[in-house]
Amino acid sequence: MMLNFLIFLKKSKCNCLKTQLIKFSSCHINLNNIKKERTIFEKLLHIGNYINKYVTDDTNNISDNESNNIHSGSDNEVVKSYSHNPDKLIYGSVVMNKDVLKKYSQYIENDYEELKRKVKKEINKINGECNSSDEYSKNSNKYNSYLYDCIIKNEYNDLLIADVIYENKKKILCLGEANLSFSALLQKKLPLCEIVGTSLEDKKILIQTYGNIFNKNLKKLESCGGIYIPNVDVETLDKQLASTVFDVIIFNFPFVLPTEEFIREKWKGCLDGVDNKSNNNGNNNYIKFYRKAEYYLTNKLLYHLFKCSSTLLKNNGYLHIRITDKYLTCNFKNSFNLKFLQKINFYNAYPIYESQKYIPAMYNTAITNTDIAQNNKKTKKKIIMYTSKGITYKKFKMKNTSTLVFQKS
DSSP: OHHHHHHHHHHSOOGGGSOOOOOOOOOOOOGGGSOOBOOHHHHHHHHTTHHHHHHHHHOTTOOHHHHHOTTOSSSSEEEEEEOSSTTSEEEEEEEESHHHHHHHHHHHHHTHHHHHHHHHHHHHHHHHTTTOSOHHHHHHHHHHHHHHHHHHHSOGGGEEESSSEEETTOEEEEESOTTOHHHHHHHHHSTTSEEEEEOSSOHHHHHHHHTHHHHHHHHHHHHTTOEEEOSOOGGGHHHHTTTOOEEEEEEESOOOOOOHHHHHHHTTTTSTTOOOTTSHHHHHHHHHHHHHHHHHHHHHHHHHHHHHHHHHEEEEEEEEEEEEGGGGGSOOOOOTTEEEEEEEEGGGTHHHHHTTTOOOHHHHHHHHOHHHHHHOHHHHTSOEEEETTEEEEOOOOGGGEEEEEEEEO
16 A cells, blocks of 8 residues: 555655745634535536426425425435526425436436536626625635536546536545545546545554444545555644645544543633532533533644645645534634635535445444444434543534535635
């Protein structure tokens, strides 16, 4: 594996070794107040008028219960359908299961050349709106133009179309992969890409945690031409991969697990009397500072992610962060030379990735621990993280998730 990595480094441009001027932006981005964009997959369904086509052809047999089951989290997932105005969303009655997703994908594939012509018209509309004085609108329109341009310039099989678009023949770095499911699906779907999957943990720990799922994904990633590197810390990422530049960097659902020692050291004056966490008052006070520590460490993680990405991304390269919405209040202002483009509703894209065997690591852990899964069905549904001090439970609702897109300028 090290030989493969050295070959990869040799193939990469080494110009990132030169000192780069980092532009520091102090402008605060209030991501919580920015509305979520529709996924590019949904936008294409609107442009091709495929949702109306499907509703006409296939929804007569949908029951009332299924129609009302909007975003239930099950296979009977319900997607939003749209009026002829793409900015106005109307909840429809299209049940998003594997068969429906497959049919939508077939519509796009079969009509791809016609869809390209329609997309060109959308670009012309966007260009007519580029005089907006709102900086976010300008950046968002620019990114929409890029996505549509990907459709025009590429064949259908050279793209992965979901919340964003991934193109073949790109160098992509996947951080914090854990079970390797995302990097493996990218490498399999886009075989001409050079995918580097990384994890903070050692390989042995991940095998213990995820078992055969990790081994299968590792085999898939490497057999399709990808590379796996363990023990990669975001804080030192730019040093560990110093001679490599990427078209895209992806960090899916970054999380931190504050230790009790860290919490007590950081807020020792505030927690001096809280030794008995079995006491309700003491427990509530500890939880409050646990959450403060969680946000503090998440902000620190994001700071280093932006810092390293500004070095490792090619000019005009993209950073994709998929994140639970509670972290949208974190500090994104220290963005260096990465400008914010869009916040996208990841929940509506998740079935696309799920159909290709992607499972977020926190979901995956909950369903792959055999002892828990066999002995306690209720516990099986919880989201479980393993630490050196035992088990930690974390809430994780796919419904409340976003994809954040930044670009190196």
